[in-house]
Amino acid sequence: MSAMLTRDELALALGRTAQGDRAAFRRVYEATSAKLLGVTLRILSDRQMAEDVLQDTYLTVWRKAESFDASRASPITWLVTIARNRAIDRLRSGAGFRKSTSIDEAFDIADDGPSPSQAVETGDDVRRLNDCLGQLDDRTGGAIRTAFLEGVTYDVLASRENVPLGTMKSWIRRGLLRLRTCLEP
Amino acid sequence: MTVPVDIEGADDDLALAGELALRVLSPTEEAAARRREAAEPAFAAEVEAWNEHLAGIATTVVAVEPSAEVWPRIEAGVSMPAAANDNGRLAFWRTWAIGSSGLLAASLAAVVVLVAQPQPVPPAPTPTTTPALAVTRVATLTLENGAAAMTLAYDPVSGELYLAPTAEMAGDSRVPHLWLVMPEGAVQLVGAIDGSATSRHSLTRALTGAAGTANAVAVSMEAPGHTPAMNKPDGPVVASGELQRL
Numbered sequence: 001m002s003a004m005l006t007r008d009e010l011a012l013a014l015g016r017t018a019q020g021d022r023a024a025f026r027r028v029y030e031a032t033s034a035k036l037l038g039v040t041l042r043i044l045s046d047r048q049m050a051e052d053v054l055q056d057t058y059l060t061v062w063r064k065a066e067s068f069d070a071s072r073a074s075p076i077t078w079l080v081t082i083a084r085n086r087a088i089d090r091l092r093s094g095a096g097f098r099k100s101t102s103i104d105e106a107f108d109i110a111d112d113g114p115s116p117s118q119a120v121e122t123g124d125d126v127r128r129l130n131d132c133l134g135q136l137d138d139r140t141g142g143a144i145r146t147a148f149l150e151g152v153t154y155d156v157l158a159s160r161e162n163v164p165l166g167t168m169k170s171w172i173r174r175g176l177l178r179l180r181t182c183l184e185p
Numbered sequence: 186m187t188v189p190v191d192i193e194g195a196d197d198d199l200a201l202a203g204e205l206a207l208r209v210l211s212p213t214e215e216a217a218a219r220r221r222e223a224a225e226p227a228f229a230a231e232v233e234a235w236n237e238h239l240a241g242i243a244t245t246v247v248a249v250e251p252s253a254e255v256w257p258r259i260e261a262g263v264s265m266p267a268a269a270n271d272n273g274r275l276a277f278w279r280t281w282a283i284g285s286s287g288l289l290a291a292s293l294a295a296v297v298v299l300v301a302q303p304q305p306v307p308p309a310p311t312p313t314t315t316p317a318l319a320v321t322r323v324a325t326l327t328l329e330n331g332a333a334a335m336t337l338a339y340d341p342v343s344g345e346l347y348l349a350p351t352a353e354m355a356g357d358s359r360v361p362h363l364w365l366v367m368p369e370g371a372v373q374l375v376g377a378i379d380g381s382a383t384s385r386h387s388l389t390r391a392l393t394g395a396a397g398t399a400n401a402v403a404v405s406m407e408a409p410g411h412t413p414a415m416n417k418p419d420g421p422v423v424a425s426g427e428l429q430r431l
Contacts, residue, residue, distance in 0.1 A: 026260075029256060033255070034248035034250045035248045037250070038243075038246040039246050041249055042246055051255050054255060056332065060330075060331045063331070073236075073237055074240075077236065077240035080240045081240060084243070085208070085329070086331075088208050089330060090329075092421065093329075093421075125237075129241035129242070133242075144242075145242055145245075147207050147208070147209045148239055149242065149243075149245070149246065152209070153208070154209045155211065157209065172204070172209060173200040173203075176199075176200050176204070176207070177196055177200055
């Protein structure tokens, strides 16, 4: 499936969705649902729960499409942010019970960069982000990627890396500031 | 929060906005940062900028095709108010309406319409035999996932508050606490509430003033036996909703 839409086509489809156009809503779903399920599944590690969150995500998209502003956000970013936040809320609500992942396994996965075959949507923004993440030391870049991909808090990151909470906070806060300087010099 | 000595002021806010977007903060820190996000447009813009930057990390995620049944469920969900009943929301409204006065039921039906289609609310049918409840504020509290958690109706004349939780609120060992969210983003504790059954409360005079100006309500989950400070939940805020005037 996954009819590929360009950024502009997707933004247009979201705009029509905001006006109640169900065919446009369906185009948004077909173009983006596999990516968003990837995001929710990575956080929740449970297919059923990840699909439930996916359903909630698109219901939210239907209701809130009018708040999407194409001049300020990219449509896929807007969608990924909603899906990721919903999945994290489910994870932390207690209803989402995550299978434990070993530290090595988690960091191995997290440290993967984008492989060419997966990076279908890679634009300049994403290339720059990856360049800037690459300029951080490995543990900091890895921790930021893991936090994003798995939706885990400082507490979890610190215990996985076996460092004090304050150390993990310091790594990530400094990493974020360096990242921002690199992204918006 | 401890702040490293080399990160101050604007940088501190920038990092906090990034932490909020990344979702690494503890529940308490996150709730505080969310309040700032709601109250400070500049801070909210920083969070949005971080979302935009960080979402690029998702390009490393392998896409997974959803099962065929997901789309029909979504389609049913957007067919409100006529067809959608598989998410339990309509069943809740019906059950609740039966147990309520005609006026309240009519008011809540109007809210359903308001939620389902952002168009002018049709005039509610005038009740004939029910006592005047003078309900002027209602809110549908939803969980972060969009599911309805509770309906609230508040009569500012009598100070009476009605709460109708959905099944979403049941089965949690923590105790739900209701909060008023003031226009400037501050919160005020109303008190512990029953998450398993419809309940009715009379607000104290001190609270009726705040309830009259609040623009939203929220529910936090607190440890059993624990009463949080009047102005700050200690447990996670699980549900919230705008107060609508009728």
